[in-house]
Amino acid sequence: MRIINHKIPDIWYGRSSNLGAARERPPVAIVLHYTTGWNGKASRDWLMGSAGGTTNRSSSAHIVVDRDGVAWQIAEFNRTTWHAGPSRYGALEGLNGFSIGIEFVNSGWLKPTGHGEFVDAFGKRFTDRSLKKLGGYLLAPHARVGSATYAWPVFPKAQIETGMDIVRALLAAYPIRAIVTHEEIDTRGWKTDPGPAFPIERFRELAGEADDRERCHIVTAGRLNLRGGPGLAFEKIIPPGTLLKDTRIKVLAREKEWAFVTPVNSAGLEGNLRGWVHGRYIAPAFDA
Numbered sequence: 001m002r003i004i005n006h007k008i009p010d011i012w013y014g015r016s017s018n019l020g021a022a023r024e025r026p027p028v029a030i031v032l033h034y035t036t037g038w039n040g041k042a043s044r045d046w047l048m049g050s051a052g053g054t055t056n057r058s059s060s061a062h063i064v065v066d067r068d069g070v071a072w073q074i075a076e077f078n079r080t081t082w083h084a085g086p087s088r089y090g091a092l093e094g095l096n097g098f099s100i101g102i103e104f105v106n107s108g109w110l111k112p113t114g115h116g117e118f119v120d121a122f123g124k125r126f127t128d129r130s131l132k133k134l135g136g137y138l139l140a141p142h143a144r145v146g147s148a149t150y151a152w153p154v155f156p157k158a159q160i161e162t163g164m165d166i167v168r169a170l171l172a173a174y175p176i177r178a179i180v181t182h183e184e185i186d187t188r189g190w191k192t193d194p195g196p197a198f199p200i201e202r203f204r205e206l207a208g209e210a211d212d213r214e215r216c217h218i219v220t221a222g223r224l225n226l227r228g229g230p231g232l233a234f235e236k237i238i239p240p241g242t243l244l245k246d247t248r249i250k251v252l253a254r255e256k257e258w259a260f261v262t263p264v265n266s267a268g269l270e271g272n273l274r275g276w277v278h279g280r281y282i283a284p285a286f287d288a
């Protein structure tokens, strides 16, 4: 796949009515979502607003990827769409203005009934067998949903492959510096998409870690523990023990969830201090 004039000619295109103005700057992030539904065409039409014959006037995206791998583009990539809501990632506030939104058709969490069945967000019931027929599921807790263990339908192989093809094309065409989930950027703490069944690491690997080492990051937690190794069992490095919010750092290496970092000054120069921090609490400094 390739991108010509902010469109992917290989896939279906129809323009959503729910769009912001054309953007002057190219997108720098990709936000991944699920649709909270099973019906791809219905989600596509909903996100197209009046152009899709629906009453939706408040949400959209750039791409919808169905479970069978068919994708629909519903906005050019140089237009702002409405998928991220109140959101923050590192120094970026309000991701709609800077990102491309991709929606994967998936129901999201289903609640256990206690009788071997699961109920989706619309109250529809599924058995273990019926979920397996739809491609299988993963059981995982999620604090944002509640205290139970929920069923998360798997994203079929064809759907993930199409999604990765699209992300590869976007990486080749735009200066994308982050591939993020809706959950991690949502500042209200509501969103759970694309959820634990989504292979986010495979998408992040597409962006590679090569430029990770070049660019500047910032600390997003209020106080972030700086440790002697990649895990909670390692002692804090004292002084300073913690790095304060918005401290500029450079990532020297990664190990699973952990990042080996060194603080840098405003000129990007490294000091002597080095240590490990949890990768969830750092983000690219987009002003670098």
Ligand SMILES: [Zn+2]
Binding pocket: 032, 033, 034, 083, 182, 191, 193
């Ligand atoms: Zn979302």
